[in-house]
Amino acid sequence: MTAPDHAPSFPSRLPNVGTTVFTVMSALAVEHQAINLGQGFPDFPCDRKLITSVNDAMLADRNQYPPMIGIAELRNGICQKIKNLYGHHYDPDKEITITAGGTQGILTAILACVSPGDEVVIIEPAYDSYRPSIELAGGKTIAVSLQVKRDPNGQVASYEIPWEALAKAIHSKTRLLIINSPHNPTGMVWQEADLDRLAQLVKNTSALILSDEVYEHMVFDGAEHHSVASHPELAARSFLISSFGKTYHVTGWKVGYVAAPPLLTKEFRKVHQFNVFTVNTPMQYGLASYLEDASHYLNLPDFYQSKRDFFRAGLEKTQFKLLPTPGTYFQCVDYSALSIPESKLNEADFCQWLTTKVGVAAIPVSAFYDQPTESGVIRFCYAKEEQTLSNALQRLQNL
Ligand code: GLN
Numbered sequence: 098m099t100a101p102d103h104a105p106s107f108p109s110r111l112p113n114v115g116t117t118v119f120t121v122m123s124a125l126a127v128e129h130q131a132i133n134l135g136q137g138f139p140d141f142p143c144d145r146k147l148i149t150s151v152n153d154a155m156l157a158d159r160n161q162y163p164p165m166i167g168i169a170e171l172r173n174g175i176c177q178k179i180k181n182l183y184g185h186h187y188d189p190d191k192e193i194t195i196t197a198g199g200t201q202g203i204l205t206a207i208l209a210c211v212s213p214g215d216e217v218v219i220i221e222p223a224y225d226s227y228r229p230s231i232e233l234a235g236g237k238t239i240a241v242s243l244q245v246k247r248d249p250n251g252q253v254a255s256y257e258i259p260w261e262a263l264a265k266a267i268h269s270k271t272r273l274l275i276i277n278s279p280h281n282p283t284g285m286v287w288q289e290a291d292l293d294r295l296a297q298l299v300k301n302t303s304a305l306i307l308s309d310e311v312y313e314h315m316v317f318d319g320a321e322h323h324s325v326a327s328h329p330e331l332a333a334r335s336f337l338i339s340s341f342g343k344t345y346h347v348t349g350w351k352v353g354y355v356a357a358p359p360l361l362t363k364e365f366r367k368v369h370q371f372n373v374f375t376v377n378t379p380m381q382y383g384l385a386s387y388l389e390d391a392s393h394y395l396n397l398p399d400f401y402q403s404k405r406d407f408f409r410a411g412l413e414k415t416q417f418k419l420l421p422t423p424g425t426y427f428q429c430v431d432y433s434a435l436s437i438p439e440s441k442l443n444e445a446d447f448c449q450w451l452t453t454k455v456g457v458a459a460i461p462v463s464a465f466y467d468q469p470t471e472s473g474v475i476r477f478c479y480a481k482e483e484q485t486l487s488n489a490l491q492r493l494q495n496l
Contacts, residue, residue, distance in 0.1 A: 114229050118464040122448065126458035132489040134477040135448070135458035137281070137426060141482050143346040144393070151383030163378040165370050167195025167354070170385035175354055178388065179337075183326035191359045194366055195381060197373045198351035199311040199340040204230040205372050206307050206336040206355060207273065209364040211236040215272035218263070222282055222465030224309065227275050236273075238467070239266050243283065245472060252418045252431040253474050256283045258291060264298055271304040279312040279322065279424025282462055282476040286316055286424040289323050296330045305361065306331060311340040311353070312425040314397040317405060320423060326356065333358055336365065341384050343426075344394050346480075352380050401426055401479075404486070408479040411490035426480040429462060433473030435496060443471050451475070455496065457489045 122135035172189035196202035213235030278287035342348035417430035444461030
């Protein structure tokens with residue numbers, strides 16, 4: 098018998114999915130030696146203390162499997178943090194699970210509660226993992242769009258929560274609603290009244306909520322992050338997702354967590370144990386001891402606000418129109434009024450041109466929509482050294 102020279106073909110589970118835009122744009126940036134303000138990650142080092150804590154854990158031989166749900170020290174620390182910041186007590190044993198980053202937490206939560214045919218409501222522009230995760234679970238994505246507010250010149254001025262569309266989309270068939278504040282890519286932040294309004298919307302339904310709060314410590318101008326954990330009615334039906342990568346400048350470590358009431362957590366862990374089983378041990382010990390000092394995350398808003406303000410001040414000297422960014426480490430700009438022919442390009446082509454010809458990588462906001470949606474808006478990540486931002490600004494100011 099001769100061996101076949103190729104693998105048998107099979108139907109794709111995700112026929113419409115290519116490589117995520119963040120990976121594509123980072124590769125393009127490397128290829129063209131562009132300054133990478135595309136994919137969201139810091140270009141500065143994390144605190145040496147955090148590295149020392151992980152190193153100490155490894156040297157102390159904390160290198161075997163941790164408990165499936167994560168080490169107690171880290172779950173206890175998270176429990177304390179959430180209690181102090183948002184006033185809700187999650188039982189560390191029954192309600193908090195350590196995950197391999199936010200994205201794994203999102204996929205696992207979706208697989209745990211969405212059955213084939215279930216409706217899942219998302220709000221676009223939406224982080225690009227939501228839709229494929231729903232598809233893998235066999236769910237049906239119902240997308241509603243943020244309302245785009247325009248200025249008198251027709252340029253995008255801001256985004257607002259589409260309450261009417263949401264009210265129509267959420268009904269007895271809704272299994273899950275995914276929300277995200279601070280919001281990637283727009284930087285929009287939900288207010289307390291928004292959570293109240295959401296609670297009213299879901300009150301008489303059996304909809305669960307997945308609240309992606311990975312940018313929870315990046316809310317500026319003295320404002321607060323409003324977590325579902327601060328709202329008892331919402332907390333009772335929510336998976337709260339967060340990420341240490343974003344908070345401690347270690348996106349490559351891929352450690353996050355999911356907090357959810359016992360019934361949700363029970364189902365979440367059934368999937369988690371056969372998905373990643375558990376998350377690497379020394380990182381968990383390192384993070385647990387670092388988390389004891391709250392100043393690291395309490396100082397984060399000031400740290401990022403000064404980067405935001407620095408970047409915005411530089412962008413004011415360009416032809417881009419700046420959108421408000423009360424949260425996250427992203428800045429969206431409208432390029433449609435730039436006095437160059439490229440301002441007529443669609444967002445993906447504009448980003449391609451900006452990366453390859455101007456030397457600054459950005460992300461098209463259209464990548465956060467399923468259906469072609471062009472608003473002339475692109476996203477920059479300003480989680481960078483001032484020098485990196487200055488270099489990028491110089492190039493953008495020459496446009
Ligand atoms: N969340 C990051 C962003 O929006 C990217 C994460 C990733 O590349 N998977 O840029």
